[in-house]
Amino acid sequence: MKAKAILKEVAARALLLSAIPFFFRLMFARRGCAILIYHNPKPETLDRHLQYLKRHFSFISLSNLCDAIAAGDGSALSGGKLVLTIDDGRAGNARLIPVFQKHAVYPTIYVCSSIVGTEQLFWWQHEATEALGLERLKRLPNAERLRLLARYDFLKEPEQGPHAALSREEVTALAAVADIQSHTRSHPILTQCDDDTCSAEITGSKSEIEAFTGKPCVDFAYPNGNYSAREIAILKEAGYRSARTCDVGWNGAATDSFRLRGIPIADDASVPWMAVQVTGLSTFLSMHSAVAGAAGCPNTSEFETALARTETNNREVACFARLVA
Numbered sequence: 001m002k003a004k005a006i007l008k009e010v011a012a013r014a015l016l017l018s019a020i021p022f023f024f025r026l027m028f029a030r031r032g033c034a035i036l037i038y039h040n041p042k043p044e045t046l047d048r049h050l051q052y053l054k055r056h057f058s059f060i061s062l063s064n065l066c067d068a069i070a071a072g073d074g075s076a077l078s079g080g081k082l083v084l085t086i087d088d089g090r091a092g093n094a095r096l097i098p099v100f101q102k103h104a105v106y107p108t109i110y111v112c113s114s115i116v117g118t119e120q121l122f123w124w125q126h127e128a129t130e131a132l133g134l135e136r137l138k139r140l141p142n143a144e145r146l147r148l149l150a151r152y153d154f155l156k157e158p159e160q161g162p163h164a165a166l167s168r169e170e171v172t173a174l175a176a177v178a179d180i181q182s183h184t185r186s187h188p189i190l191t192q193c194d195d196d197t198c199s200a201e202i203t204g205s206k207s208e209i210e211a212f213t214g215k216p217c218v219d220f221a222y223p224n225g226n227y228s229a230r231e232i233a234i235l236k237e238a239g240y241r242s243a244r245t246c247d248v249g250w251n252g253a254a255t256d257s258f259r260l261r262g263i264p265i266a267d268d269a270s271v272p273w274m275a276v277q278v279t280g281l282s283t284f285l286s287m288h289s290a291v292a293g294a295a296g297c298p299n300t301s302e303f304e305t306a307l308a309r310t311e312t313n314n315r316e317v318a319c320f321a322r323l324v325a
């Protein structure tokens with residue numbers, strides 16, 4: 001283990017031993033439903049995570065969450081409810097089937113419909129992305145991003161190596177134990193697309209996934225978490241019932257179903273670190289430097305001092321509450 005990883009592990013264990021994650025879990029997670037966001041966890045890692053989580057929370061399906069929001073039924077979402085979601089449709093997801101069955105969870109897997117069933121790489125996995133800069137590519141208008149990547153022939157399927165995305169057969173096998181829903185066709189940053197491309201990505205993926213699974217495709221996850229009023233309008237027009245963002249927080253009966261909040265979990269997180277992530281605390285800390293100094297918020301060093309204590313004060317809780325509200 002590298003020094004940084006050891007430090008992170010020690011910090012996570014210290015946090016876990018302190019009352020803070022427990023406090024936040026009690027205070028915030030238990031008032032609503034948390035949607036966990038994974039991408040490509042190893043089966044043994046997800047197995048360990050689910051073992052821990054099932055001791056502290058109970059899992060419901062995304063449909064249960066959407067039904068509770070539609071009915072305005074907050075009680076169905078209280079008491080520590082979690083929804084498991086997995087983004088992209090990576091090939092490794094096929095190996096998770098026994099884990100879903102063992103723990104009796106029904107996850108939602110948001111797949112890119114023009115990439116699953118092919119040998120293509122996801123665009124950010126291509127060597128061109130390293131050369132061009134991932135964050136720079138995300139900020140470019142979509143047509144410009146595609147023009148730059150095309151110079152590297154990024155759509156050409158690699159001749160060897162394991163496939164990056166789920167095969168057609170794997171999607172079919174997963175559809176028996178998981179809910180397969182949409183993450184667009186090709187994973188562009190939607191807010192960088194023109195209107196026609198944005199519509200084609202949203203409506204095209206719905207019909208393609210329905211053809212894949214033979215079931216309705218009504219739920220969506222925004223690639224990279226980017227969305228605006230335009231994306232929401234197109235989703236509604238296309239007949240979707242929900243869309244998950246990457247905005248950190250919990251979901252209650254009053255949550256907008258086209259702005260569902262999530263909590264990102266690192267695919268390779270140790271159990272203690274995952275436990276801290278589930279509280280939202282780690283994301284809060286990474287966001288914190290950006291908001292330090294905002295009215296009433298403690299600054300980073302004050303918060304670090306708070307972490308060293310075994311409890312947190314009302315001002316810190318109020319600041320956290322504003323961030324996740």
Ligand SMILES: [Zn+2]
Binds near residue numbers: 087088183187223224
């Ligand atoms: Zn994604």
